[in-house]
Amino acid sequence: MSEATTAPSAGRSVLVTGGNRGIGLAIAKAFLANGDKVAVTYRSESELPEGVLGVKADVTDEASVDAAFAQVEAAHGPVEVLVANAGITKDTLLMRMSEDDFTSVIDTNLTGAFRVIKRASKGMIRLRKGRVVLISSVSGLYGAPGQINYSASKSGMVGMARSLTRELGSRGITANVVAPGFITTDMTAELPEATQKQYLASVPAARFGSAEEVANVVRWIASDEAAYISGAVIPVDGGLGMGH
Numbered sequence: 001m002s003e004a005t006t007a008p009s010a011g012r013s014v015l016v017t018g019g020n021r022g023i024g025l026a027i028a029k030a031f032l033a034n035g036d037k038v039a040v041t042y043r044s045e046s047e048l049p050e051g052v053l054g055v056k057a058d059v060t061d062e063a064s065v066d067a068a069f070a071q072v073e074a075a076h077g078p079v080e081v082l083v084a085n086a087g088i089t090k091d092t093l094l095m096r097m098s099e100d101d102f103t104s105v106i107d108t109n110l111t112g113a114f115r116v117i118k119r120a121s122k123g124m125i126r127l128r129k130g131r132v133v134l135i136s137s138v139s140g141l142y143g144a145p146g147q148i149n150y151s152a153s154k155s156g157m158v159g160m161a162r163s164l165t166r167e168l169g170s171r172g173i174t175a176n177v178v179a180p181g182f183i184t185t186d187m188t189a190e191l192p193e194a195t196q197k198q199y200l201a202s203v204p205a206a207r208f209g210s211a212e213e214v215a216n217v218v219r220w221i222a223s224d225e226a227a228y229i230s231g232a233v234i235p236v237d238g239g240l241g242m243g244h
Contacts, residue, residue: 009224010035013076015069017059017116018086020046022185023135026211027083028052030219037076041068041086059086059112069119078123081222084113085135087153091146102149109153113160117175121168129172131222134161135214138181138241141233154179158233165231174230176221181237183209205238 019028019040025048032038032051040048041057048054053075057068072079087109090101113134124130139147140154157177164175182188182199188208191199200208214236220226221234235241 009222012036012080013072013078014038014081014083014222015041015072015079015116015120016083016085017041017057017112018043019052019083020044020048020054023180023183023211023214024083024085025049026215027085027135027218030212030215031081031222034219036081039072039076059115060107062115065115065119069116073123078127079120080124080127080129081131081133082116082120083133083135083218083222084116084157086112086116087135087150089147089150091150093146094148097149102152105149106153106156109150110156110160113157117160117164121164121173124173125168125171127172130168130174132161132164132173132175133218133222134175134177135218136177136179136233138179138235138237141179141235142241161233162231169230174221174227176226176230177233178214178218178221179233179235179237179241180214181209181235181240183211183214183236185211199240203238203240207238209236209238 014031014036016024016028018024020042028038028040029049039053039055041055055068055071058064088105090105092101117132134157136157137154139151143151161175161177182203217234217236
C-alpha cells in the first residue's frame with residue numbers, strides 16, 4: 001500500500017491481549033481493517049482472521065509476557081499500540097467470595113495490564129510515541145453486585161491510565177480507558193436471562209451494544225485524531241453508567 005493511500009495512523013504494530021474472541025477479536029479486526037500489523041495474545045488455541053498474528057501468552061506470568069512481546073517485535077517491530085483487554089470473571093457475592101476468587105481476578109485483569117504496559121513502554125519510550133488503551137467496564141465505575149473482584153480490577157485501570165499519562169505524556173504516549181457496558185458476547189450470553197433483562201431495563205439506549213461498537217472507539221482513541229486525549233475514560237454503554 002502506497003503512502004498516499006495509507007492513513008497517517010495506519011501501518012503500526014498493534015498488540016491486543018486476549019484478542020482471540022469477543023471484544024478483543026473485534027478490536028483486532030478493526031485495526032486490521034485500518035491497515036495496521038496486528039497481533040493478539042491468547043491462552044487457548046482458536047481460529048484467527050487471516051493477517052492476524054497469534055501468540056500464546058499468560059498475562060499473569062512476566063516471562064510469558066516477555067516472550068510474547070519478543071515474538072511480536074520480531075514479526076512486526078516494537079509495539080506502538082497496546083490494547084490491554086485480557087480479563088476473567090469469577091462472579092459471586094462478597095460473603096461467598098474466596099480469597100482466590102478475588103486475587104486471581106485482580107492478577108489477571110489489573111496486574112496483567114501492568115505487566116503488558118510495562119513491557120510495551122520500553123519500545124514506546126524509545127520511539128517517543130505510543131498508544132495504550134485499557135479495556136475496563138461500566139462495572140468498574142458504576143459497581144455491580146457479585147463483582148467486587150471484577151469491579152475493583154476494572155476501576156484500578158483508571159488510576160493506572162492517569163498515572164501513566166503523567167509519567168509518559170511528554171514522550172508522545174497516551175493512555176486511555178474504554179469502559180464497555182452490556183455488550184453482546186459469548187461471555188455475557190452466559191448470564192441468566194433474568195439478569196440480562198434487568199440490565200436491559202437500565203440501559204437508556206434500550207439495547208445491548210456490539211463488540212464492533214467498542215472496537216471502533218478503541219481504534220479512534222488510538223488514532224492521530226485523538227493525539228491530545230490522555231487519561232480519559234470513554235464509556236461505550238448506551239448511557240448505563242452516565243459518566244460515573
